[in-house]
Amino acid sequence: MTTPNRTTHIRLTSHPEPGTSTHRFPLRWGAATPKERGPVIGSVTNPADRNVIGAHGGAYSLYRALAISARAMNPLARPDLTNTHPTAGIGPHPSWFDPDRIVSLDPWGHMAGEVFAEEIASGVDIRPTIAVTKARLNVPEILAAMGAKRLSPDGTVLHASGDISVTKVAVDPVWHLPGIAQRFGVSDSVLRRTLFEQTGGMYPELVTRPDMNVFLPPIGGATVYIMGDVAALTDDKRRIACRVHDECNGSDVFGSDICTCRPYLMHGIEECVREAQTGGAGVIVYNRKEGRALGEVTKFLVYNARKRQEGGDQASTYFERTECVAGVQDARFQQLMPDVLHWLGIRRIDRLMSMSNMKHDALTESGIEIVERVPIPPELVPPDASVEIEAKKAAGYYTPDGAPDADGLAAVKGRDLEKF
Numbered sequence: 001m002t003t004p005n006r007t008t009h010i011r012l013t014s015h016p017e018p019g020t021s022t023h024r025f026p027l028r029w030g031a032a033t034p035k036e037r038g039p040v041i042g043s044v045t046n047p048a049d050r051n052v053i054g055a056h057g058g059a060y061s062l063y064r065a066l067a068i069s070a071r072a073m074n075p076l077a078r079p080d081l082t083n084t085h086p087t088a089g090i091g092p093h094p095s096w097f098d099p100d101r102i103v104s105l106d107p108w109g110h111m112a113g114e115v116f117a118e119e120i121a122s123g124v125d126i127r128p129t130i131a132v133t134k135a136r137l138n139v140p141e142i143l144a145a146m147g148a149k150r151l152s153p154d155g156t157v158l159h160a161s162g163d164i165s166v167t168k169v170a171v172d173p174v175w176h177l178p179g180i181a182q183r184f185g186v187s188d189s190v191l192r193r194t195l196f197e198q199t200g201g202m203y204p205e206l207v208t209r210p211d212m213n214v215f216l217p218p219i220g221g222a223t224v225y226i227m228g229d230v231a232a233l234t235d236d237k238r239r240i241a242c243r244v245h246d247e248c249n250g251s252d253v254f255g256s257d258i259c260t261c262r263p264y265l266m267h268g269i270e271e272c273v274r275e276a277q278t279g280g281a282g283v284i285v286y287n288r289k290e291g292r293a294l295g296e297v298t299k300f301l302v303y304n305a306r307k308r309q310e311g312g313d314q315a316s317t318y319f320e321r322t323e324c325v326a327g328v329q330d331a332r333f334q335q336l337m338p339d340v341l342h343w344l345g346i347r348r349i350d351r352l353m354s355m356s357n358m359k360h361d362a363l364t365e366s367g368i369e370i371v372e373r374v375p376i377p378p379e380l381v382p383p384d385a386s387v388e389i390e391a392k393k394a395a396g397y398y399t400p401d402g403a404p405d406a407d408g409l410a411a412v413k414g415r416d417l418e419k420f
């Protein structure tokens with residue numbers, strides 16, 4: 001039965017249609033063609049067409065609800081996709097047709113307007129989950145690198161003004177639940193039930209619709225910045241530099257000196273530009289996983305706990321303090337992270353700007369070869385961030401110069417709260 005979403009009747013959840021085994025638009029994850037795979041339909045303008053759990057826009061679906069509540073937006077509004085198509089061709093790549101290779105995004109997400117043009121024209125509300133556009137970046141660290149003659153403009157990748165020409169890609173998460181469960185080594189039913197319970201019962205269809213196995217989670221996605229020729233990403237003869245970075249708003253945007261996030265990110269951009277200038281390409285993947293996916297409130301609580309503990313902020317208790325507050329040291333679980341690189345068709349990274357063993361292992365275990373790991377240059381570690389970097393080295397992060405021993409670790413101290 002279909003209940004229009006504009007009645008006063010509230011439908012708490014849906015159930016599989018009795019007597020029918022096939023949806024009008026069934027999803028066959030990893031199928032050989034987009035038509036066989038089927039469109040991801042998460043819009044609420046026609047509930048009968050929906051073939052996924054959740055709604056488009058991740059957390060922004062809540063702002064859409066506010067806009068509609070405030071009568072600023074027509075709830076039946078549909079996007080006019082004229083001229084919104086990608087500025088660069090990405091795929092299809094073989095990885096798109098392996099149901100286990102990509103499980104956390106829709107590989108056809110940027111092409112939805114084209115590959116499902118007929119369905120859209122016939123009135124089905126299909127929306128892109130990926131957008132590909134172009135930009136110029138201008139950041140002070142790159143201007144400084146030019147001033148120090150580490151980079152020179154070439155007029156294509158890097159301009160005399162310091163502008164960097166990039167292709168940038170916004171990716172909303174689309175989770176194929178059986179594949180996500182497999183990555184985390186749990187059963188599909190346990191995963192669905194835990195997602196249902198831990199979101200306070202936000203998505204009842206996780207438990208009432210076993211026939212629907214794709215979920216649009218209310219979380220942030222990723223942005224990819226590509227320097228150089230996009231075609232280089234799938235050309236084995238051309239080199240790729242890459243930094244996979246997890247959001248740290250305090251450092252990335254505001255320059256807080258308690259961690260290495262912005263300096264490492266900027267070093268990553270510099271290396272990407274260099275690789276693009278010599279015929280390869282550079283890739284920055286920026287994941288919205290603030291505070292190791294524990295959120296900024298948790299992170300700031302942790303900062304206080306670190307600074308106020310007996311003996312002050314110490315590298316030896318760096319991870320412990322996060323676990324005390326959050327119940328876990330790190331909730332990023334990098335096993336979904338490689339998906340976006342597989343979506344781009346990347347098979348080898350020549351220079352990976354990361355010391356994280358978790359990122360490295362997730363990438364190599366997913367089949368991406370890593371030729372060289374590039375640690376953050378020591379001179380880029382900000383004053384209060386030695387606690388973080390030494391704790392990471394002791395915990396198994398990549399460090400060609402060796403990790404500190406217990407005494408060395410205990411000696412690394414951060415700034416006291418009174419000194420800010």
Ligand SMILES: Nc1nc2c(ncn2[C@@H]2O[C@H](COP(=O)(O)OP(=O)(O)OP(=O)(O)O)[C@@H](O)[C@H]2O)c(=O)[nH]1
Nearest residue numbers: 245246247248261289290291292302322354355356
């Ligand atoms: N919860 C918590 N998060 C932190 C703390 N310090 C930094 N972070 C977060 O840790 C994450 C660091 O991510 P990245 O910069 O990608 O670094 P990484 O994965 O540790 O390793 P690299 O790739 O070597 O830089 C960001 O999400 C930060 O917001 C802390 O004390 N507690």
Ligand SMILES: [Zn+2]
Nearest residue numbers: 248251259261
């Ligand atoms: Zn940080």
